[in-house]
Amino acid sequence: ENITCTKNYLSIYLDFWFPPTFLHVWRLDFPSCTSQGGQRFLVKMAAPLTLLLIVAVTIRAALFRSSLAELIAERVEVVSPITAWKRVVEGLALLDLGVSPYSGDVFHETPLIIYMFHFLVDYAEITFMLADVITAVALYMAVKEYNKQVFRKQKFALEADRYPMDSLELIRSPKEMYYVPLKVAMFYLLNPFTILSCVAKSTCGLNNAVLALFFLSTIKRNVLLSAIFLCLATYQSIYPITLCAPAMLYFMQRQYIPVNFRRVSFWWFIVQYLFMYLGSLFVLICLSFFLLGSWDYLPSVYGFILSVPDLTPNIGLFWYFFAEMFEHFRLFFLCVFQINVFFYTIPLSIKLKEHPVFLIFMQLAVISIFKSYPTVGDVALYLAFLPVWSHLHRFLRNIFLVSCVLLACSALFPVLWHLWIYAGSANSNFYYAITLLFNVAQILLVSDYFYAFLRREHHLTNGLYLKRKDGSEATLILK
Amino acid sequence: MLCYTSLDILDIQWIWQFFSSGHTNNWAVLVCTSRFWFNYRHVANTLSVYRSVKRLGIPDSHIVLMLADDMACNHRNPKPATVFSHKNMELNVYGDDVEVDYRGYEVTVENFLRVLTGRLPPSTPRSKRLLSDDRSNILIYLTGHGGNGFLKFQDSEEISNVELADAFEQMWQKRRYNELLFIIDTCQGASMYERFYSPNIMALASSQVGEDSLSHQPDLAIGVHLMDRYTFYMLEFLEDIHPASKTNMNDLFKVCPKSQCVSTPGHRTDLFLRDPGSVLITDFFGSVRKVELTMDAINLTDPIKQMEEDPVNGEEQKEVYSYADQLPVSEIIHQKPKQKDWHPPDGFILGLWTLILLVFFKTYGIKHLKHIF
Numbered sequence: 001e002n003i004t005c006t007k008n009y010l011s012i013y014l015d016f017w018f019p020p021t022f023l024h025v026w027r028l029d030f031p032s033c034t035s036q037g038g039q040r041f042l043v044k045m046a047a048p049l050t051l052l053l054i055v056a057v058t059i060r061a062a063l064f065r066s067s068l069a070e071l072i073a074e075r076v077e078v079v080s081p082i083t084a085w086k087r088v089v090e091g092l093a094l095l096d097l098g099v100s101p102y103s104g105d106v107f108h109e110t111p112l113i114i115y116m117f118h119f120l121v122d123y124a125e126i127t128f129m130l131a132d133v134i135t136a137v138a139l140y141m142a143v144k145e146y147n148k149q150v151f152r153k154q155k156f157a158l159e160a161d162r163y164p165m166d167s168l169e170l171i172r173s174p175k176e177m178y179y180v181p182l183k184v185a186m187f188y189l190l191n192p193f194t195i196l197s198c199v200a201k202s203t204c205g206l207n208n209a210v211l212a213l214f215f216l217s218t219i220k221r222n223v224l225l226s227a228i229f230l231c232l233a234t235y236q237s238i239y240p241i242t243l244c245a246p247a248m249l250y251f252m253q254r255q256y257i258p259v260n261f262r263r264v265s266f267w268w269f270i271v272q273y274l275f276m277y278l279g280s281l282f283v284l285i286c287l288s289f290f291l292l293g294s295w296d297y298l299p300s301v302y303g304f305i306l307s308v309p310d311l312t313p314n315i316g317l318f319w320y321f322f323a324e325m326f327e328h329f330r331l332f333f334l335c336v337f338q339i340n341v342f343f344y345t346i347p348l349s350i351k352l353k354e355h356p357v358f359l360i361f362m363q364l365a366v367i368s369i370f371k372s373y374p375t376v377g378d379v380a381l382y383l384a385f386l387p388v389w390s391h392l393h394r395f396l397r398n399i400f401l402v403s404c405v406l407l408a409c410s411a412l413f414p415v416l417w418h419l420w421i422y423a424g425s426a427n428s429n430f431y432y433a434i435t436l437l438f439n440v441a442q443i444l445l446v447s448d449y450f451y452a453f454l455r456r457e458h459h460l461t462n463g464l465y466l467k468r469k470d471g472s473e474a475t476l477i478l479k
Numbered sequence: 480m481l482c483y484t485s486l487d488i489l490d491i492q493w494i495w496q497f498f499s500s501g502h503t504n505n506w507a508v509l510v511c512t513s514r515f516w517f518n519y520r521h522v523a524n525t526l527s528v529y530r531s532v533k534r535l536g537i538p539d540s541h542i543v544l545m546l547a548d549d550m551a552c553n554h555r556n557p558k559p560a561t562v563f564s565h566k567n568m569e570l571n572v573y574g575d576d577v578e579v580d581y582r583g584y585e586v587t588v589e590n591f592l593r594v595l596t597g598r599l600p601p602s603t604p605r606s607k608r609l610l611s612d613d614r615s616n617i618l619i620y621l622t623g624h625g626g627n628g629f630l631k632f633q634d635s636e637e638i639s640n641v642e643l644a645d646a647f648e649q650m651w652q653k654r655r656y657n658e659l660l661f662i663i664d665t666c667q668g669a670s671m672y673e674r675f676y677s678p679n680i681m682a683l684a685s686s687q688v689g690e691d692s693l694s695h696q697p698d699l700a701i702g703v704h705l706m707d708r709y710t711f712y713m714l715e716f717l718e719d720i721h722p723a724s725k726t727n728m729n730d731l732f733k734v735c736p737k738s739q740c741v742s743t744p745g746h747r748t749d750l751f752l753r754d755p756g757s758v759l760i761t762d763f764f765g766s767v768r769k770v771e772l773t774m775d776a777i778n779l780t781d782p783i784k785q786m787e788e789d790p791v792n793g794e795e796q797k798e799v800y801s802y803a804d805q806l807p808v809s810e811i812i813h814q815k816p817k818q819k820d821w822h823p824p825d826g827f828i829l830g831l832w833t834l835i836l837l838v839f840f841k842t843y844g845i846k847h848l849k850h851i852f
Contacts, residue, residue: 095821096820096821098821115827115831118822222842224841283834287834290826290827290830291824293824
């Protein structure tokens with residue numbers, strides 16, 4: 001078994017160097033060697049991953065020791081009133097003086113953060129570096145597992161002859177997917193946004209770690225852990241509750257529960273998952289009450305996120321609108337803006353019910369664009385997923401535009417901030433214009449990937465070269 | 480002791496007049512509340528009054544002068560380092576011996592009220608304080624832009640007539656003045672003295688409520704108006720006063736009638752205990768020192784007691800005096816020890832870690848227990 005497995009494995013490799021016909025390659029029993037091959041994969045990839053981790057930790061340690069650390073910790077694009085490290089220190093100091101840290105408008109973190117940093121405040125840098133490492137490793141393992149599932153599904157679909165002949169060039173091969181997990185880890189760790197967020201000691205890094213662990217536990221089919229991590233992520237900032245839908249869809253797909261409103265098993269699974277989720281949320285909230293002995297944290301954390309009282313400029317869309325809004329319209333627009341985050345869940349879930357992982361990516365992107373206090377750390381998380389969809393590049397239409405706009409906006413943020421605040425020759429409109437442009441570029445990126453994904457799915461079912469009924473070439477438009 | 484014997488009735492009257500006012504020292508608080516080049520005339524007003532008051536004997540140590548002081552060295556001043564008043568067109572009231580106590584942005588409502596009431600931080604120098612006592616006569620002169628019930632300070636804040644009245648009441652209750660003469664040269668200046676309620680205040684204003692105080696002619700070389708009419712005519716009047724003159728307040732009330740001033744000057748004497756006709760101008764504008772002539776030697780105090788130094792318990796007899804500790808620096812600089820080091824409650828820690836362990840074993844199975852225990 002082992003020998004044939006190895007031979008098959010080797011022959012795949014040899015066959016790729018001297019390509020015979022495509023179909024011939026794919027008839028081999030590659031997936032039966034998955035466990036062995038998987039271990040080989042693991043062994044082969046551990047060294048580059050370790051190297052990447054060492055490089056990332058070195059960069060962060062070097063930046064921590066330099067004078068840039070204080071500079072970065074003050075940038076509004078990197079820290080927000082919810083995630084600032086300065087506020088965590090302030091809250092802990094207030095606690096030491098015997099005052100509730102939630103009195104006043106300083107501290108908006110959850111009590112679990114107080115508990116954690118009460119003991120770790122001297123090792124804060126190591127904590128945030130560790131959080132980044134955990135995120136990267138979790139994403140790495142999750143994407144690897146996901147790739148294996150993609151392969152398996154592809155193999156079944158091929159054996160069932162579900163793909164038309166001309167769309168076979170869209171099939172993914174192990175060679176191209178070999179480096180994808182490493183690329184995901186690299187995209188996360190070496191992204192300047194992530195590095196800035198880590199050096200600024202923004203608690204967004206911890207939120208990203210929890211979300212990555214949620215993703216990992218979802219992919220590894222552990223319902224309890226997935227519910228618990230999602231609950232932790234929701235407990236810290238409310239918006240990840242929208243990730244319940246893709247998680248449930250994923251589990252239902254893996255457990256072969258049909259996504260049909262009339263089926264009892266569908267509702268039963270939803271009840272189970274929601275029970276675990278809401279139960280752990282309840283337990284967490286009660287535990288937080290017992291930590292400080294009061295319910296002060298509820299308005300300070302959740303009331304703050306939902307009612308957006310602090311209008312410090314950031315890279316989001318809320319501050320400028322609400323700075324110039326009249327008081328009697330405020331509640332209405334607050335509801336409109338907040339619903340915007342949650343609104344895309346149901347339509348996207350209906351459209352992408354076969355592809356819950358892509359739905360997770362879309363949801364994460366929607367959350368980090370439309371949340372009330374976004375930072376570049378949130379952007380970095382969903383940007384890390386891009387290598388997973390690198391096979392879509394032939395269908396993406398706006399790569400050049402989006403990348404140029406994102407780079408230009410990232411460069412212009414500090415420039416226009418300086419012009420507005422220090423030089424006094426610009427005003428808030430300049431900064432808001434760049435914020436708007438940045439968000440438009442993000443939306444364009446996300447919608448582009450959505451288009452490319454759907455188009456690839458369409459081609460996989462309907463063939464690559466589309467023909468109209470009379471045989472002439474047809475083009476595909478996303479309406 | 481005074482020798483009466485060789486004096487006649489007129490001299491006696493003169494002597495009683497000498498002691499009739501009851502004050503022993505004079506102070507002046509002269510405030511110009513405007514800044515910027517086009518308010519040149521307000522600075523010139525104040526400096527002219529300053530000059531007169533100094534000429535009549537009040538020393539700089541008893542004058543608190545508050546100016547924005549941006550005229551003499553203003554880059555629009557065609558004759559730098561000078562501030563001209565309209566008197567003779569050539570009188571440089573700035574000179575080289577003017578002592579401005581509050582200049583620039585220090586001329587604020589808060590500082591003015593603190594000067595009046597004496598509530599200044601301990602670090603304030605003497606030149607910035609009004610160190611008056613209950614035998615002081617104080618002249619307060621305000622000029623600038625005003626309105627009905629308020630006076631504008633440096634374009635950013637206002638003082639109201641109620642605040643001013645309350646400040647004077649504080650001064651009265653703290654016995655910071657014997658008599659007070661309040662002169663104000665602004666638009667609708669009479670509104671500023673309407674609310675006074677403390678005794679011994681006499682007030683003059685350049686215009687009534689609803690009237691504007693106008694400026695005198697402009698100087699074409701400098702380009703701005705140099706003085707206001709009321710102050711101009713008041714200074715003409717003051718030029719004739721010398722330290723020994725007997726002119727009284729009734730003459731001051733007649734300064735600048737409507738024909739010259741266009742606005743109607745007003746005054747208020749109902750709070751003043753003496754008859755204005757018996758109040759000399761030099762009681763407020765000058766500093767006439769009272770001199771008591773004696774021929775006898777006066778025994779001032781009892782013989783000074785020597786400290787008895789007992790060699791046995793010398794320390795007990797010495798009373799150590801110390802200042803009251805106003806700023807307990809040692810308490811502030813040294814870190815307060817953490818009285819209550821906050822620690823998470825035990826129940827919380829227990830609950831949290833129990834939960835974590837439960838989840839761990841649920842996920843990975845009970846078989847891992849043997850690795851721990």
